[in-house]
Amino acid sequence: MYEKDGEKYFVVDGHVHFWDGSPENQANIHGKQFIDCFYGYHSALSPEEYLWPEEKFQKYSEEDMMHDLFEIGYVDKAIFQPTYLKDFYVNGFNTTEQDAVLKEKYPDKFILNGSFDPRSGEQGLEYLEELTNRYSLKGVKLYTAEWNGQSKGWSLKDEWAKRHLEKCEELGIKNIHVHKGPTITPLNKDAFDVADVDEAASLFPNLNFIVEHIGLPRLEDFCWIAVQEPNVYAGMAVAMPFMHTRPKYFARIMGELLYWLDEDRILFASDYAIWQPKWLVEKFVDFQIPEEMDEYDQLTPDIKRKVLGLNAARLYDLEVPSEIPQPEAVAAGSEDTYPEAPVR
Amino acid sequence: MKPTEAAVLDALSGVRDPELDEPITDLKFVADLQVADDEVDVRLRLPTPFCAPNFAYLMVADAKAAVLSVPGVERARIILDDHHASPEINAGMAQERGFEGTFPGDTEGESLEELRTIFRRKAFVARQERLCRELLAAGRSAKELARMRLEEVPASETKEKYLSRREELGLDTCPEAPLVVDPDGNPVPEGAVVDHLRFARLTRLSIEGNAGMCRGLLATRYGIPDPEEATA
Numbered sequence: 001m002y003e004k005d006g007e008k009y010f011v012v013d014g015h016v017h018f019w020d021g022s023p024e025n026q027a028n029i030h031g032k033q034f035i036d037c038f039y040g041y042h043s044a045l046s047p048e049e050y051l052w053p054e055e056k057f058q059k060y061s062e063e064d065m066m067h068d069l070f071e072i073g074y075v076d077k078a079i080f081q082p083t084y085l086k087d088f089y090v091n092g093f094n095t096t097e098q099d100a101v102l103k104e105k106y107p108d109k110f111i112l113n114g115s116f117d118p119r120s121g122e123q124g125l126e127y128l129e130e131l132t133n134r135y136s137l138k139g140v141k142l143y144t145a146e147w148n149g150q151s152k153g154w155s156l157k158d159e160w161a162k163r164h165l166e167k168c169e170e171l172g173i174k175n176i177h178v179h180k181g182p183t184i185t186p187l188n189k190d191a192f193d194v195a196d197v198d199e200a201a202s203l204f205p206n207l208n209f210i211v212e213h214i215g216l217p218r219l220e221d222f223c224w225i226a227v228q229e230p231n232v233y234a235g236m237a238v239a240m241p242f243m244h245t246r247p248k249y250f251a252r253i254m255g256e257l258l259y260w261l262d263e264d265r266i267l268f269a270s271d272y273a274i275w276q277p278k279w280l281v282e283k284f285v286d287f288q289i290p291e292e293m294d295e296y297d298q299l300t301p302d303i304k305r306k307v308l309g310l311n312a313a314r315l316y317d318l319e320v321p322s323e324i325p326q327p328e329a330v331a332a333g334s335e336d337t338y339p340e341a342p343v344r
Numbered sequence: 345m346k347p348t349e350a351a352v353l354d355a356l357s358g359v360r361d362p363e364l365d366e367p368i369t370d371l372k373f374v375a376d377l378q379v380a381d382d383e384v385d386v387r388l389r390l391p392t393p394f395c396a397p398n399f400a401y402l403m404v405a406d407a408k409a410a411v412l413s414v415p416g417v418e419r420a421r422i423i424l425d426d427h428h429a430s431p432e433i434n435a436g437m438a439q440e441r442g443f444e445g446t447f448p449g450d451t452e453g454e455s456l457e458e459l460r461t462i463f464r465r466k467a468f469v470a471r472q473e474r475l476c477r478e479l480l481a482a483g484r485s486a487k488e489l490a491r492m493r494l495e496e497v498p499a500s501e502t503k504e505k506y507l508s509r510r511e512e513l514g515l516d517t518c519p520e521a522p523l524v525v526d527p528d529g530n531p532v533p534e535g536a537v538v539d540h541l542r543f544a545r546l547t548r549l550s551i552e553g554n555a556g557m558c559r560g561l562l563a564t565r566y567g568i569p570d571p572e573e574a575t576a
Contacts, residue, residue, distance in 0.1 A: 029428075030428060033393035033394065033428055034394070036393065037392045037393055037394050040391070040392055040561050040564050040565050041561070043564045044557075044560040044561050044563070044564040044570070045560065150449075152450065187397055187398045187401075187443075187447050187450045187451050188398055188443070188451045188452070188453070188454055188455060188456045188458070188459050189398075189454075189459065190459060190462065192396075216550070216553070216554070216557075217363070217550050217551070217553060217554030217557070218550060219546055219549060219550040219553070220466075220543065220546035220547045220549075220550050223546055242553075242557075245560060245570075245573070246553070246556050246557075246560075246573045247573070248573055249549075249552075249553045249556060249573065252549050252553075253549070253553070256545075256546055256549065260546075
């Protein structure tokens with residue numbers, strides 16, 4: 001919970017990790033490159049006082065995490081989004097099972113999401129069912145750019161991906177978080193292409209698709225999909241910290257999201273431990289779209305309340321304390337005339 | 345005639361990151377340049393080891409072609425540093441295997457050129473939006489823009505860049521051609537210009553935001569100063 005200027009905010013951090021990127025766990029050079037890449041993001045976009053030494057960043061403790069999120073970070077609930085990367089890390093980077101250790105120890109603090117890899121076929125379906133039975137999952141995090149032997153990635157359009165999404169529906173998993181990220185085969189395609197989310201979201205209208213990192217750097221493709229598919233959401237991990245280094249860019253992103261989507265489909269996230277919720281929450285509550293950008297609406301406390309927690313609370317059926325004002329949801333879709341599809 | 349470092353750098357400044365639509369020299373992707381008689385060695389670097397390998401390949405290949413186009417250069421060697429696909433790309437480039445030959449089995453369907461075209465179209469849209477934005481700020485109305493011909497647009501660097509992206513797509517750049525056209529060259533009707541530009545703004549925001557992010561990551565990775573935010 002965060003309070004500022006008489007306004008109270010319920011905070012759901014929609015994207016956190018408890019990873020092990022230490023040299024002992026790195027299976028190969030790619031394991032090193034991957035955590036180095038994360039560290040680059042951390043270093044490039046964090047305020048100086050929140051910078052960690054590399055060693056701590058590679059593997060932090062349970063105490064660090066509990067402290068940073070719940071003691072000082074204002075977070076009421078945090079959602080674990082696993083990232084397996086078993087080709088890069090001996091025990092995986094951040095698996096459901098690893099996250100489950102903390103979830104079981106602090107059941108009220110965390111929401112545990114699972115994952116699936118459609119390339120595992122039947123076995124994947126069984127694994128998903130087993131995970132769901134064990135942990136009562138309500139969400140999964142998918143990483144289409146994950147390497148798996150010869151394969152350097154997969155698409156939500158793949159037949160087995162559809163089978164897994166059907167399984168999700170059957171098991172009561174309704175929140176599908178999709179990370180769109182670098183390195184995906186075939187290499188002559190756009191690495192950040194979000195088009196596969198479009199098809200999946202149409203095929204599975206009862207599932208919610210949260211596009212992590214709002215499809216950056218393909219914001220236009222993401223918005224195009226989100227205006228057409230009411231079950232597509234903006235996951236703000238990675239976008240949030242631009243408030244610090246590139247505030248005008250962040251202002252424009254927020255302005256565009258509020259225009260093309262609406263305030264009910266934007267979800268706050270820190271991507272801990274890449275960034276820390278404390279400064280993100282504080283800065284976001286203080287943040288305003290500069291007046292000279294008069295083509296965008298200003299951010300109200302209600303909008304911020306929705307983004308920081310109420311929207312995620314709705315997706316995950318979380319109980320929100322009664323002291324938090326709960327503004328009505330706006331009608332879905334703010335616009336319905338679009339001149340042309342994004343440039344392809 | 346012996347090639348000079350300045351001539352080679354000038355040629356490299358014509359190579360753009362296809363996604364960011366900016367010269368690799370401005371982006372500081374050129375880490376090192378050695379000119380020895382008719383031989384040139386260039387080292388390129390990128391913001392992260394996981395930058396898309398397809399775009400990395402395109403930049404390396406374009407850099408090689410640009411360097412070889414400099415009079416007096418007989419041999420050009422381009423090395424990509426610190427990338428997860430550096431071994432494949434550097435070997436593929438040295439042996440002139442082409443993109444498909446460099447990554448056998450990892451490509452399919454469309455050629456890399458088609459991907460490049462997608463980003464040229466995006467760059468075109470973004471440049472058009474920037475130019476129109478300047479014109480609107482100078483007091484023109486959206487309605488006027490819809491009727492404007494290229495010759496009526498005052499000369500500026502923004503206009504030059506727009507025209508060059510427009511030309512790259514093979515679209516009409518003659519003085520009488522309409523200013524606001526879609527990436528296929530069709531004029532945008534008067535009633536649709538506002539929406540057209542509204543969406544184009546998103547494309548520009550993506551490209552410019554991504555460029556800012558990449559500059560920041562490169563600065564952090566190689567310990568060079570991170571330039572101020574440019575997006576307005």
